[in-house]
Amino acid sequence: MIVATDTSFMKRLLPTILLAFLLSCQAAPEPSATTRAAAVEATAREYFATFAERTDWEKLCAFYREDLEFEDVLLQIKLDSLWKFKRFYRWDEEGDRFRKLSPDQKHLSVASLVVSDSVAVARGRVNPFYYDDNLIDTDWGMDFTIWLYFDDQLKIRRQVDWFEYDAPVLRAMLERVDRIGHETPPEWLDLTPP
Numbered sequence: 541m542i543v544a545t546d547t548s549f550m551k552r553l554l555p556t557i558l559l560a561f562l563l564s565c566q567a568a569p570e571p572s573a574t575t576r577a578a579a580v581e582a583t584a585r586e587y588f589a590t591f592a593e594r595t596d597w598e599k600l601c602a603f604y605r606e607d608l609e610f611e612d613v614l615l616q617i618k619l620d621s622l623w624k625f626k627r628f629y630r631w632d633e634e635g636d637r638f639r640k641l642s643p644d645q646k647h648l649s650v651a652s653l654v655v656s657d658s659v660a661v662a663r664g665r666v667n668p669f670y671y672d673d674n675l676i677d678t679d680w681g682m683d684f685t686i687w688l689y690f691d692d693q694l695k696i697r698r699q700v701d702w703f704e705y706d707a708p709v710l711r712a713m714l715e716r717v718d719r720i721g722h723e724t725p726p727e728w729l730d731l732t733p734p
Contacts, residue, residue, distance in 0.1 A: 576657040583694045584653060584660035594640070594647040597632040605691060609698040614705055615713050616722040617729070624731055625699075639670040648684070660688045666703070676706075 587603045590596060601622065610619040610628070619625055631638070640647060650664040666682040668675060676682075681704040689698035705713075716726050725731055 577655050579694060580657060580660055580690050581653065581655040583690065584655060584662065584688055587660075587688065587696070588648070588650050588653070588662055588664075592646040592648050592650075594631065594638075600631070601626065603696050604699075605695045605697050608696060610701075611699070612701045612703070614703060614710070615726075616717055617725060619731075623734055627730055637672050641668055641670070645669075658690050660690070662686050662688075679706075 583603070587600075590600050590603070604622050604625065606622050607620070608622045608625055610625045611617065612628070617628065619628060626632070646667060647669065648664055648666050650662045652663045654661045663685050664683070666684060668677045668682075670676070683704045685702040687698075687700040688696050691697045712726075716724075
């Protein structure tokens with residue numbers, strides 16, 4: 541057994557022993573924000589890969605909560621549920637109206653993705669496609685920014701779209717807002733409850 545007789549040595553050693561004891565008693569750390577951000581990023585990447593394929597409507601919808609808040613800023617549309625969002629996007633009802641230039645083409649390309657522990661923001665571009673046999677091309681841009689807000693279960697609780705639409709779409713939006721206001725949905729958007 542070692543007996544220390546030097547009190548200055550004990551005064552220096554005691555805080556070190558106390559600190560080591562306190563550190564060993566700490567609870568296991570909570571999952572870090574970094575781990576949560578990594579989970580948000582993985583979910584967002586899977587979401588955008590599904591969106592880019594544009595073939596599995598049910599898988600895309602499974603990313604959302606039923607009480608989804610959705611906003612398309614440029615079209616002046618705000619929706620408060622997944623069923624209304626489904627009526628807005630309507631991939632399952634399009635049939636042959638929408639076609640990619642080739643089956644393996646991605647519908648959109650994500651250029652950048654920024655994430656936190658609850659939000660993912662993607663910037664990118666919609667690739668050319670056919671709709672009602674009309675080529676929707678990049679003459680006017682087709683850039684987008686999409687904000688996805690995630691809940692604790694990594695479901696999308698809120699989405700804010702900023703799509704660059706062509707002039708006819710924007711003119712129709714402005715005419716609608718002038719005629720019936722921005723609170724009223726466009727005539728083509730059927731929000732009759734299911």
